[in-house]
Amino acid sequence: MPTKRLALIGCLSLLAACSxxxxxxxxxxxxxxxAAPAEPAxxxxxxxxxxxxxEATSEAESSTDPSSGDExxxxxxxxxxxxxxTDVYDVDDVRIYCxxxxxxxxxxARENTCQHFAGEExxxxxxxxxxxxxxxxxxxxxEKIFTDLVTRHRGDCAIREALIAINxxxxxxxxxxLKPCEG
Numbered sequence: 001m002p003t004k005r006l007a008l009i010g011c012l013s014l015l016a017a018c019s020x021x022x023x024x025x026x027x028x029x030x031x032x033x034x035a036a037p038a039e040p041a042x043x044x045x046x047x048x049x050x051x052x053x054x055e056a057t058s059e060a061e062s063s064t065d066p067s068s069g070d071e072x073x074x075x076x077x078x079x080x081x082x083x084x085x086t087d088v089y090d091v092d093d094v095r096i097y098c099x100x101x102x103x104x105x106x107x108x109a110r111e112n113t114c115q116h117f118a119g120e121e122x123x124x125x126x127x128x129x130x131x132x133x134x135x136x137x138x139x140x141x142x143e144k145i146f147t148d149l150v151t152r153h154r155g156d157c158a159i160r161e162a163l164i165a166i167n168x169x170x171x172x173x174x175x176x177x178l179k180p181c182e183g
Contacts, residue, residue, distance in 0.1 A: 088112050092169060096162045103152070104159060107145055111170055114139040146172045157181035 068074055068089070076091045077084050082098035087109040097105055117135055122128035146167065153159040157180075164178045 085109050089116070090169065092165065096165075100159065100162060101153070104149055104162070107149055108166070110138050110145075111142060111166070111172075114142060115170065143173050147176060150176060150178065 068077075068086075070089075070091075072091050073089060073094065076094040080094055080098045084094050084097045088094055088097055089112055093108045093112060097108055100108070114135070117131055117138060120127075120131055122131050146163070150160075150163055150173075153163065160178075160181055164180060167173060167176065167178055
């Protein structure tokens with residue numbers, strides 16, 4: 001397992017170093033006079049830094065990934081109006097993502113990840129453990145988080161309508177009395 005983590009960290013570091021943002025900053029650095037030797041482009045991150053690296057890479061990939069292989073998803077991402085993380089892959093979620101506040105955006109990314117892992121097959125014991133860990137991280141407590149979002153955004157009709165649609169897509173809270181805004 002530690003070898004896989006180091007390999008992942010190494011790949012993420014290379015990906016970050018090869019991203020368009022890294023190339024732009026390297027071009028800017030070449031234009032400016034150099035006072036000190038430059039740091040190496042690729043550094044090995046400590047294993048504890050992996051989650052932040054994964055999140056940063058996920059956000060960076062969302063705007064540079066040319067195609068997902070799903071034409072409707074690609075069109076929705078292009079029309080979204082902001083970078084949508086690759087964790088958000090449901091077309092309806094992508095369409096509303098940029099109009100939502102940060103807490104609803106975070107929930108959409110988490111819920112899409114939960115749905116992804118819920119659909120995976122545990123073909124051996126190691127994969128079963130990985131899926132259980134992912135389920136604990138992304139799926140546990142989702143009903144409470146959703147209920148808190150509904151309470152927090154009760155007065156905003158646009159967000160309320162989006163939350164009603166999200167609840168319908170993912171069957172989050174059956175007993176929650178979600179009604180559309182009047183008027």
